[in-house]
Amino acid sequence: MQKLNLQRTLQVILFFFLVFAGLHYARPFLVPVCFAGLFAMLFLPLSRRFENAGINRAIAILFCILILLIIIGGIVSIITWQVTDLTSDLDNIEQKIKTTIEQFENFISRTFGISRQQQQEVIVQQTKNANGMISGLGPSLMSVFIDFVLMLVYIFLFMYLRSHLKKFILLVVPKSEDANTEDAIHNIEKVTQQYLTGIGLMILCLWIMYSIGFSILGLENAFFFAILCGLFEIVPFVGNLTGNILAVLMAITQGGGIGMVIGIIITYGLVQFLQTYILEPLVVGAKVNINPLFTIIALVLGELIWGIPGMVLAIPLLGIVKSSVII
Secondary structure (H helix, E strand, C coil): CCHHHHHHHHHHHHHHHHHHHHHHHHHHHHHHHHHHHHHHHHHHHHHHHHHHCCCCCCHHHHHHHHHHHHHHHHHHHHHHHHHHHHHHHHHHHHHHHHHHHHHHHHHHHHHCCCHHHHHHHHHHHHHHHHHHHHHHHHHHHHHHHHHHHHHHHHHHHHHHHHHHHHHHHHHHHHHHHHHHHHHHHHHHHHHHHHHHHHHHHHHHHHHHHHHHHHHHHCCCCHHHHHHHHHHHCCCCCCCHHHHHHHHHHHHHHHHHHHHHHHHHHHHHHHHHHHHHHHHHHHHCCCCCCCCHHHHHHHHHHHHHCCCCHHHHHHHHHHHHEEEEEEC
């Protein structure tokens, strides 16, 4: 009996290993497909409204894709505008960064006995590594552009052929499960739409709250860092914290002192409290409310399998699995 249990355990472990390995190697195909599936379900109600108004399905879908491109273009334009404003004061920021680095090097030298020459050697080595990363930036951007174009094509096909895809799914499952399958498909659409619209409203609220908080503290380019903190929210826990760490570093380089740093940390804590206990229940809802432990596990696994896109997709996909299981 123990031998059979051990064999079954090993089979389960091998099964999960093969699944995760397959997901990892299928990343170039699956990542744009998953993003396309999520956006297709998000814009499905809007497309149906256009179609019910007598607009051809293909034209209605193209309208939805155009709206998506306008939203993405608007966000990119805002970021570009803020980055341009930030670079206009680049010389002043660079000088402040150099001064801060010198102070930090002196602190390390006095505290840990590591000479500034040794620190410079480490910095030079890290700079070489950074140059290697920058040299690979071009191919990475081309890959992102290709994936983006593929995603748009997949969105169109998913929405245009949705009836055929639904029929195919119903053909695959047993006839006795048709009703449950249709309920599961409807529930998945609803949960996806609720999550994506909720996260969009959440980002907008975070932009407002962080802009107010950082402006009160006197942080330069407060709106830019508010945008970063909001956009990084697509990766729960990690993203928001990363944005605030960048704001803290900028406050230090600006010579804001310990008071501004503490103010940013307090702002982060207040926003997190409002987000967790007020915003998320209101704009995201309970159906996609996932246990924090499973959220962290999903983020770690998503990063291991698909990198940063995996972290972005982890929570909506986990919400879809959750909604499918409880139906």
